[in-house]
Amino acid sequence: MENQSSATQFFLVGFTISVELQLFLFVVFFAIYLLTLTCNVGIISLVYVNTRLHTTMYFLLSQLSFVEIWYTSSIAPKLLANLAGWKYISFPGCLFQMFFYFSLGSTEFFLLGVMAVDRYLAICNPLRYPSIMNGQVCIQATITCWSVAFISVFFLVLLISRLTFCKPKIINHFFCDIPPLLKLSCQDTFLEEIVVFFFACSIILTSLLITVVSYVLIISSIFKIPSTKGRQKAFSTCASHFTVVTILYGTVIFIYVRPSASYPMDVNKVMNVFNTVVTPLLNPIIYCLRNKDVKEVLKKAKWSRRNGLSYTK
Template sequence: MDKQTNVTQFLLVGFAFSPEMQFFLFVVFFCIYLLTVTANVAIISLVRVDTRLHTPMYFFLSQLSFLEIWYTSSIVPGLLANLAGWKYVSFFRCITQTYFYFSLGSAEFFLLGVMAIDRYLAICNPLRYPSIMNSKVCIQATSTCWLIGFLSVFFLILLISRLTFCQPAIINHFFCDLPPLLRLSCQETFLEEIIVFFFACSIILTSFLLTVVSYVLIISTVSKIPSTKGRQKAFSTCASHFTVVTILYGTVIFIYVRPNVSYPIDVNKFLGVFNTVVTPLLNPIIYCLRNKEVKDALRKVMNPKSSLRNGIHSDSK
């Protein structure tokens, strides 16, 4: 690491498995990626075509699905190329991948916070909810999430891109993550590490705090509902969002917001796969399985004749 040079490409180690195992992983990850894109596109399409889903909750859900498509697409194609044997990436491509990965991830965290606030307003202030969460406010909220994510990470990546890197430029990961990238620098990176840690804390913990406060207020309000059925109905509107938040925050906080303790690099690789490959597929599955409106809309699209007969039958009653 003492050879200072103008590095033009990096070697991504990826997974040190046999060729047969790498081929197996390629097929598995490729299938998961196709399912992820298809499932999230399906949710976006359902929200657009079914008028029953034209509410703020499902508008934010479609935005989350749109984010997930690009979030997983910033990593998985490169992971598949790595498994196929193309392990070298250019400096520009590496920095670009890092930028989009963290920008989209930051936007997603804030969007989840906005979705928690939306559930709080719907449950705790139902009479004023339609006037507060109108279409203009929804668009402004999602635009702010995108803007914060992309602008905040831009200055962080600008700082990292000015570093000088050393040979051999080997990143022991399957994508250009910031911690292993910083370890390749020939310069002292204490300041950059502090800034990255502060950035991770500010983005993740701020959005996490928004979510926690919203759920504390929701639980406080729902606990005052006298009927058990009413409490169950109120909690059911939050169950899918709460499950997604728990999975995502649990994984990312362990990776980026923890003491500087030495963990095997394979642990971070496994968590990285779970965060970038598995989680984007879990989100649409969770929302579909736990959400009656989404399941009804999907059933209507898959079997329109049956839905029409049910509607006529209901009208005749």
Template sequence: MKNHTRSISEFILLGFSEAERFESLIFTSFFITYTISLVSNFLIITVVWCETSLHSPMYMFIANLSLLEALYTTAVVPKMLADFFRQRKSISFNNCIYQAYLYFSAGSSEFFLLGVMSFDRYVAICNPLRYTAIMSTRFCMQLIVVSWMSGFLAVMPPAILILQLPFCGPNIINHFFCDIGPLLKHSCFDTKNIELMNFANAAFFLLGSLLVTGVSYMLIIVAVVKIPSAKGRRKAFSTCASHLMVVTLFYGSSIFIYVQPQETHSLDMNKLASILNTVVTPLLNPFIYSLRNKKVKEALECVVKRIVGSVTGLRSLKFKKI
């Protein structure tokens, strides 16, 4: 790599140029979806932070999942929305790498956290009497820190190597963000080692956390089947249904994109799957996983009442002064 010089200082993102006639409709849909996703995720974080009744392992994990969702989608969507108004949809080389790093780091951390959450459900259902002893506050915080650090540290080595790669052109990427696969195709250096490293990371985080989730739910199903009452079985399954829906959405699209050989990739199909990952799933997760939860809804009502009460109190105080 030392004998090569980089001739590309920026990349052109094609985005949705093939659907130019529908750009206004696509922009409006993505803008509304992103806004609702961001507001709902930060609403969950605020409710969990403010309500002491939600200071338990399950809701701590949910709040961190919401924060990762917000970070994950914000790494890509604002730039994508801004490009709808630009004739030249360019991004500098360094910003391209930073975007890819943030996107894949947050995504990898989210996979790790989803595996942790499945383990939490396993302990809650299969070892309810020992739950508070096993899932202590300290242990939960350690799991959360490991989830964040593992994702951000694992993606760093390939990101550093890509920063040193020579890129000779063309500088056009058929995507709406700097995905690693399309980006590496423009390097004039052998990238097999980096592709192998990315594949190993993807396999470890996706398939590794999926294995943990699968084993946890197999044990959960065995334990639930043994519950004598139908009401008890329904209650146990209801605590897992939301997590399973999130896992199916997020893992399915990610495995389709990243855990397959590069030669078999269809860039247009990857683009569609990436929309599901970056736009649709972050919108659905808060509603599937949190806002349908009875305790979260009750806590949300309490927070809203407090806010309304404080606003009403401030207004009445102003009127008295007048």
């Protein structure tokens, strides 16, 4: 019993590398973090200012960028502090980080599912699309994504907060992820592990199923389009979203939807860095590079700035 206690502070191991390499990674991750914030704020501003982008598709894209800003902000500052040498985190801080990380991540999955349904309706039901996916429906769907994600994760974190932990309280990770935290508990965590696995499967696989079904219907409808130009135009409207979905689901399924002992923790750390630091930067870049409307708006906005004009259309 002397080795059991209610947790007050945890030590985050982070990356077991040389001090020089940690400083190098600090500079790299800090630059990526600033660039991520800039790109995602830029997309939100572009959608808000430009009337051409006041559609359901771009409203959902701006919501995704908003989630990405807070998603990466729930991890990146603590990661940078860890690389700088401050490796401690309080138990309440650990729970808060865990809550926002999983809440925002779940919201992102739900939004990607809604975006897939939106593309399905736009391509497969173009005549009824404006009446089905109107502004009110879009806002309601977005509120539902946020609400379901935050409420479900709240009860998950509440369950974990009731655990007691053994000394030493060392988390072999750079943030408060659930699997390494459960390993520190003095209690039997079978129930918590089952709940976490069920939560991961229900959130990730349910939203993935919605996305996959939507794209199967989209692809079957596209192949029915007689003209090659029409098929190319239909594919181009889905290319950005499909690329983002593939990257995000691939990394998260690798990390969470598999037996915990399949890969060493160092591999998980690298995949989590890609998921929490790199992916939030890739998403706005992918949408800008592969989306014709966004590229045209950016070109016209750039031309307007050069000529001292205000461009909002």
